[in-house]
Amino acid sequence: xxxxxxxxxxxxxxxxxxxxxxxxxxxxxxxxxxxxxxxxxxxxxxxxxxxxxxxxxxxxxxxxxxxxxxxxxxxxxxxxxxxxxxxxxxxxxxxxxxxxxxxxxxxxxxxxxxxxxxxxxxxxxxxxxxxxxxxxxxxxxx
Numbered sequence: 308x309x310x311x312x313x314x315x316x317x318x319x320x321x322x323x324x325x326x327x328x329x330x331x332x333x334x335x336x337x338x339x340x341x342x343x344x345x346x347x348x349x350x351x352x353x354x355x356x357x358x359x360x361x362x363x364x365x366x367x368x369x370x371x372x373x374x375x376x377x378x379x380x381x382x383x384x385x386x387x388x389x390x391x392x393x394x395x396x397x398x399x400x401x402x403x404x405x406x407x408x409x410x411x412x413x414x415x416x417x418x419x420x421x422x423x424x425x426x427x428x429x430x431x432x433x434x435x436x437x438x439x440x441x442x443x444x445x446x447x448x449x
Contacts, residue, residue: 338370349397366414371442372398374440410448413446414446418443424444
């Protein structure tokens with residue numbers, strides 16, 4: 308996780324340059340990692356640094372846990388676990404998480420609970436948002 312907090316340490320690695328041609332469109336997948344980046348705007352800054360080095364036409368696939376659907380008791384438990392140092396996660400609201408896609412062409416259906424992303428025609432019943440509590444989205448760099 309330390310490297311993700313320092314995007315240049317990823318982008319400047321010879322292994323990356325030897326493996327992936329960043330002058331061509333690529334897919335940047337930040338799935339189930341951004342909620343370990345603490346701080347308001349912190350994930351957005353990291354994503355922006357990574358995207359700045361990618362070619363137009365590249366895609367970002369990202370997710371982030373949320374407490375948007377938590378019950379009052381769940382909210383209390385979350386706060387207590389964070390305060391006790393037992394939960395090392397930064398849960399973002401939908402609007403906070405959506406900021407990582409600023410400036411990108413967001414792919415439909417947009418930033419939604421992961422179980423709702425392109426769920427049309429999927430077997431029923433679908434998990435409820437509170438059972439998933441993770442937002443996801445895909446965006447294309449112009």
